[in-house]
Each structure stands twice: as C-alpha cells, then as structure tokens.
Amino acid sequence: MLKTLARVAVAAPFAFLSAHALAAPGEGRDVAWDILADLTTEVGPRLAGSEREAAARDWAVARLKALGFANVRSEPFTIPGWIRGAETAQLTAPYPQPLHITALGNSVATPAGGLTAELVYFASLDALKAAPDASLKGKVAFVDHAMRANQDGSGYGPFGQVRRAGPALASRKGAVAIVIRSVGTDSNRDPHTGVTGFPEGVAPIPAGAVSAPDAALIARIAATGKPVRIALVLEGHPVGPLPSGNVVADLPGRDPKLPPILVGCHLDSWDLGTGAIDDAAGCAIVAAAALRAQQGGKPLRTIRVLWAGSEENGGFGGVAYAKAHGAEPHALAMESDFGADRVWRLKFAFANGNQPLADRIAAALLPLGIVRNDERANGGTDVAPIITAQKLAVIDLEQDGTRYFDLHHTPDDTLDKVDPAQLEQNVAAWTAVLKIVADEAGPISGPN
Numbered sequence: 001m002l003k004t005l006a007r008v009a010v011a012a013p014f015a016f017l018s019a020h021a022l023a024a025p026g027e028g029r030d031v032a033w034d035i036l037a038d039l040t041t042e043v044g045p046r047l048a049g050s051e052r053e054a055a056a057r058d059w060a061v062a063r064l065k066a067l068g069f070a071n072v073r074s075e076p077f078t079i080p081g082w083i084r085g086a087e088t089a090q091l092t093a094p095y096p097q098p099l100h101i102t103a104l105g106n107s108v109a110t111p112a113g114g115l116t117a118e119l120v121y122f123a124s125l126d127a128l129k130a131a132p133d134a135s136l137k138g139k140v141a142f143v144d145h146a147m148r149a150n151q152d153g154s155g156y157g158p159f160g161q162v163r164r165a166g167p168a169l170a171s172r173k174g175a176v177a178i179v180i181r182s183v184g185t186d187s188n189r190d191p192h193t194g195v196t197g198f199p200e201g202v203a204p205i206p207a208g209a210v211s212a213p214d215a216a217l218i219a220r221i222a223a224t225g226k227p228v229r230i231a232l233v234l235e236g237h238p239v240g241p242l243p244s245g246n247v248v249a250d251l252p253g254r255d256p257k258l259p260p261i262l263v264g265c266h267l268d269s270w271d272l273g274t275g276a277i278d279d280a281a282g283c284a285i286v287a288a289a290a291l292r293a294q295q296g297g298k299p300l301r302t303i304r305v306l307w308a309g310s311e312e313n314g315g316f317g318g319v320a321y322a323k324a325h326g327a328e329p330h331a332l333a334m335e336s337d338f339g340a341d342r343v344w345r346l347k348f349a350f351a352n353g354n355q356p357l358a359d360r361i362a363a364a365l366l367p368l369g370i371v372r373n374d375e376r377a378n379g380g381t382d383v384a385p386i387i388t389a390q391k392l393a394v395i396d397l398e399q400d401g402t403r404y405f406d407l408h409h410t411p412d413d414t415l416d417k418v419d420p421a422q423l424e425q426n427v428a429a430w431t432a433v434l435k436i437v438a439d440e441a442g443p444i445s446g447p448n
C-alpha cells in the first residue's frame with residue numbers, strides 16, 4: 001500500500017511515466033523503484049557511523065537476500081565518527097538577520113553558548129588564500145563563490161574545494177570559524193552540507209555552509225563596507241570511532257573461475273535529507289540492473305554488488321572493500337553515484353586489447369541516446385581503491401547532472417525528486433552493459 005501511494009505521489013509532476021507505469025510484474029522493472037522508495041521510507045537519513053546507517057545495512061542484507069542475491073553479507077569496519085548538533089547563525093551587525101546554516105562534516109563545535117565575531121568577506125577561495133597569515137585572528141571567514149549548473153557536474157571539482165580546503169586554510173590564518181556559501185546550484189534557502197577536513201597539524205575550527213540566498217545577502221552587506229558581525233552556534237563535532245560497514249552480494253555466473261564484474265554505490269547518506277539521489281538511486285540502479293542482466297540466461301561471470309558504507313565522510317567503504325578483497329581478482333568495476341537522471345554519456349578505461357569489447361558496448365548504448373566520450377573513465381569513490389590496486393577496466397555511465405547540485409546534501413534530497421522514467425533509463429543502460437561484459441569470456445583489463 002505504501003509503495004502504491006508513493007508511486008502515485010511521485011507520478012504527478014512528471015510527464016514521461018510510461019516506462020514505469022507500464023512495467024509488467026515479474027520482469028524486475030520495479031526492483032529499482034522499490035529499493036529507492038523503501039530505503040528512503042523505511043530507513044531514511046543514514047549518516048555514516050550512525051545507528052541509522054546500521055539499520056540501512058540490516059535493511060540491505062534482507063532486501064538483497066529477498067531479491068535472490070547469494071553470499072549476502074555485511075562487512076564491518078570502523079570510522080572516525082562525527083555527529084551533528086544544534087546549528088544556528090545570525091548576522092548581528094550592521095543589520096540583524098537570521099541565516100540558514102548547516103555544519104560541515106568534521107567541523108568542531110563552537111564554544112558553549114556559541115561565538116560572536118567579525119565576519120570577513122572573501123569573494124573566492126583564491127581571495128582567502130591571498131589573505132596575509134594571521135590576518136583572520138579572532139575573526140570568522142566567509143567565502144563566497146557561485147557554482148553554476150552543468151550537465152557533466154564538472155563544477156563540483158573546483159567549487160567543492162571551497163568546502164574541502166577552505167576550513168583548513170581559514171584555520172591556518174587564525175580564523176575562529178568559517179562560513180562558506182553552500183556548494184550547490186539552487187536558489188533555495190536550504191544549505192548544503194558535506195565533508196571537510198583538517199590535515200595533521202591544523203587546528204580544526206567550526207565550519208558551516210549557508211544557503212545561496214543567505215550568501216547573496218552577506219555579499220550585499222559586505223559590499224557596503226560596513227563591519228559585519230555574526231553569531232554562530234555549530235554544535236556538530238567529532239566523536240570517537242564508530243561502527244560502519246559495507247554490504248556485498250553476488251549473482252554467481254556460470255564460470256566461477258572468471259573474475260567478477262563489480263558494481264558499486266553507497267548506502268550511507270548525509271542526514272539532512274533521505275539520501276534519495278545520493279545515493280539510494282545508485283544502489284537501486286546497480287542491483288536492479290544486475291538482476292535484469294540475468295534474465296534470458298545466467299551470464300558467464302559473477303556480478304558482485306557493493307553497497308558501500310561511509311562514503312560521504314571520506315570514502316571509507318571503498319578503502320575497506322579493497323582491503324578485504326584485494327587478493328581476489330576482479331575484471332571490471334563501475335559505480336552509480338550521481339542521482340537518477342538519465343545516462344547521456346559513456347567513458348571507458350580499457351586495455352588496448354579490449355577495444356572491440358568497448359565498441360560493442362558503445363553500439364549497444366547508442367539507441368538509448370548515450371554517446372561515447374574518449375576521456376578516461378575513473379569509476380567513483382567506492383570502487384576507486386580496488387580499481388587502482390588491481391588496474392581494473394572501468395566503464396562510466398555518466399548521468400545528466402544539470403539539477404543534481406540543486407539537491408545534493410540538502411534536506412531536499414528526497415524521493416519525489418526522482419523521475420521514474422529516467423531511473424528506468426538508467427537501469428536499461430546498466431543492464432545492456434552488464435549483459436555484454438558479464439558474458440565476455442576473454443580477459444578484461446584496464447589500461448597499463
């Protein structure tokens with residue numbers, strides 16, 4: 001009943017529902033939607049190391065077993081924990097205004113009762129870099145920058161640096177805290193969280209992100225030249241080691257001697273939304289496609305599904321997988337971690353001898369509107385460590401990221417944002433690829 005209601009609720013905003021609405025029972029067509037809807041409904045937010053992430057692992061083991069996967073297991077590891085706390089911010093001068101803020105992962109807490117200090121405006125990360133050493137002593141740095149949406153998501157590399165590197169840089173210059181403009185492309189008043197880091201020897205400081213409209217407000221006020229002051233309460237803070245884990249499951253192939261195909265996603269999510277596009281969708285796509293690739297006959301090779309834990313706070317699941325399985329040969333790895341919008345582009349990282357295989361895959365995807373690009377595929381955080389360790393072949397099925405960073409790491413990352421027809425296109429594309437690679441009898445390997 002719940003599933004039916006969810007489908008109806010989701011159906012309304014989208015015009016192209018045929019792929020989902022016409023799905024025949026027993027064809028595996030609803031597997032992806034059901035994983036996505038049920039994980040986001042029955043578990044919801046699942047912060048790395050939390051009790052909810054543990055609940056997601058239990059949920060995942062039960063679901064993958066029920067779907068017919070073999071060797072379904074949870075593989076535990078430990079992470080440095082971080083928990084969120086109260087988080088508020090107000091400009092106190094020259095114009096008192098409440099702001100919408102969220103702490104970044106690995107932020108430390110503000111002192112009891114919060115802190116109030118001068119806010120120093122920087123238009124970019126480069127402007128912060130250029131500030132003289134110790135010039136931020138006793139002050140809060142604010143770093144502005146306006147990320148723009150693009151289809152391939154490539155803005156996340158440079159703009160994401162403000163979140164990844166900005167806090168450590170501000171700390172080195174003496175700041176007592178840092179506030180950044182959210183790394184996102186929307187104009188909603190939801191801030192975007194995400195992980196930051198403080199290298200050895202750099203004192204961690206409280207670090208938060210404000211929504212884009214709040215960043216624009218700060219920029220307008222800073223431009224007046226009047227001193228700006230901010231009151232901050234950010235109580236999120238590191239805690240000791242916490243339990244996490246990967247969920248791994250196999251669909252055994254006809255020839256157990258052939259190295260398997262590894263397909264990955266991550267099971268953990270940030271805690272503000274329900275982790276629908278990041279990354280329940282990816283787990284739904286890889287598992288549904290692995291199952292559908294078996295229809296019409298079991299492939300030669302085993303397809304292994306990795307639903308990784310603790311990706312968001314530092315890619316711990318991928319590292320743990322490579323450590324646990326580094327001695328087992330693998331053939332090829334792929335990952336889905338960029339939402340549920342349609343696949344539009346295809347990349348390979350194949351040995352020269354596998355070019356005919358790449359050509360066959362590219363030809364199979366062309367009817368789905370997916371074009372080949374000659375840049376090298378790199379997989380993603382959850383499969384990168386095993387790819388590097390074993391020089392694996394990689395295929396990237398790149399999704400349309402135009403609206404991904406409107407939602408990424410916000411309270412708005414929820415089920416209703418997923419278009420069932422585009423989700424189905426993803427499963428169809430992945431299935432087409434898996435059918436070919438899992439039936440390849442010859443050696444498959446990455447570039448030397």
Ligand SMILES: [Zn+2]
Pocket residue numbers: 266278279311337338
């Ligand atoms: Zn993700």
